[in-house]
Amino acid sequence: MKRVVVLVSGGGTNLQALIDAKARGELPSAELAGVVSSKEGAFALERAKKAGIPTEVVPRKAYASRADYDEAIIAALERFGADYVVLAGFLYVLGDKVVENYDRRIINVHPALIPSFCGDGMYGLHVHEAALAYGVKVTGATVHFVNEVTDGGQIILQKAVDVLPGDTPERLQRRVMEQAEWVLLPKALELVCSGQLEGMK
Template sequence: MLAHKNVVVLVSGGGTNLQALIDAQNRGEILPGKISCVISSNPQAYALTRAKNAGISTLAVPRKEYGSREQYDEAILAVLEKQQADLIVLAGFMYVLGEKVIRRYERRIINVHPALIPSFCGDGFYGLHVHEAALNYGVKVTGATVHFVNEVTDGGQIILQKAVEVEEGDTPQTLQKRVMEQAEWELLPKAVSLFCQGKIK
């Protein structure tokens, strides 16, 4: 019998990737993991409403209430410790975690990125910026990547990837939607499940 794993999800916005995780949890797909808490850097994030609707405990840790990055990292660390987090999932979390958090939870923090790393990743590549860059470059295939988080933005070990075709007439918005629906929402729950089952080496 596999040991229960507390999955803590960090968010900042609408929470579409969080919803994909909640839906997967409801289908029994992330066992023995369970989303124990959702933490937002933005108290108004709709992701918090999604969590509450699913009966998951929530917490807002607003970045602007802390004077320095170090203080904010300490606050996040304190919450993660209290929640006894086994796995931390960054699902649209618009803050780069500091070294102290990353070292404390080495190989226990995963992120989903809306491109095939090492393309269109690193500092400044987030949200629609990623899809704008892919379209401007003229790639025919893009996709999503789930990876471990380390000190380098989007630089951690790759866990899963899935390719998505770029279609004629795509805008950043249409491409973002297709990458989410065809790749991100599938890969993220799968990666959480693999981690919780001890299948990632």
Template sequence: MLNIAVLVSGGGTNLQALIDAQNRGEIPNGKISLVVSSRPDAYALERAQKAGIAAKVLRRKEFAQQTAYDDALLQILAENQTGLVILAGFMTIISERIIHAYENKMINIHPSLIPSFCGEGFYGLRVHEAALARGVKVTGATVHFVNEVCDGGPIILQKAVEIQAGDTPETLQRRVMEQAEWHLLPKAAALFCAGRLQVENGRVNIREAAE
């Protein structure tokens, strides 16, 4: 059973999707055992409390140096014996030191079909504003491993979502969450915890399930 740490900054809707999937038995080889928030007022902390999951608050601005913050985060993850780190709307920059410590053991959800509308500056509603401004007909979400390049890690899963006439950034954001993000993230976690994800030459191979 792998311990999963979920890093959050806001409402925690993707955290809730993971908790719900776990409660339905859809992540049989993993357990969400820790939630780390970058903000003390994040509603995600209440979701963790209601689910009986240990939670910590770690604010970057309370550390004078990046190395001190990294030390604290690494210690928290080590104490939890973390096998998988999930970034679920985590708005604090993850340093290369943390990324290397959890190489191919840290995943992120991004609200577009990478490589479209991703990278520096593309987060939250900005992603959906850009998609609508460009006039694309299809968007979606991507789960990927985290590496040194923003939104540039190996892609694990993607799901397309059609853009509808009259969409606003807010309605599109909600539909992408409901139709893609909340399904992809638990599925990727389950695949990882089952040992079915293999990274080779920058690409993710999904192994067949053992019979």
């Protein structure tokens, strides 16, 4: 079983999707070994504690440089013995050193169908605002490996979600979470931890 550490910054809804999937027996190859938050008081920490998962806070503001913060994140991942890392609403772009240390071992869930509405600055509600402004009729979510390009790593899974008349960014965000993100993330993590993606390059 692979040890998985989840990086969070906020409410932790995608973390909860993993916790629930584990409880349902849908993550037989993954152990949720730890949760690391970039913010004190993130509700995701409460979700982890309730599920009995160890937590650690590595606040971004405590580190003078990006390089120092990356070193701190690597140290936290090593303390938890991370085999794989999941970015679940982690509002910080990991530096090259972290990505290199965990090459093809970090996965991220993005609330759009990459390559649409992705890249620097495209996170949270910004993604759904952009989708509505552009007038797309279909959006969705993508789980992908993390590389040195924001949202640029190999796609693992995608799922489409319809945009409905009268959608607000908040309403669309919720539908994409429920119908795509929370479904895809556990599936993708199991694919990766079970070794089923080893042949994919």
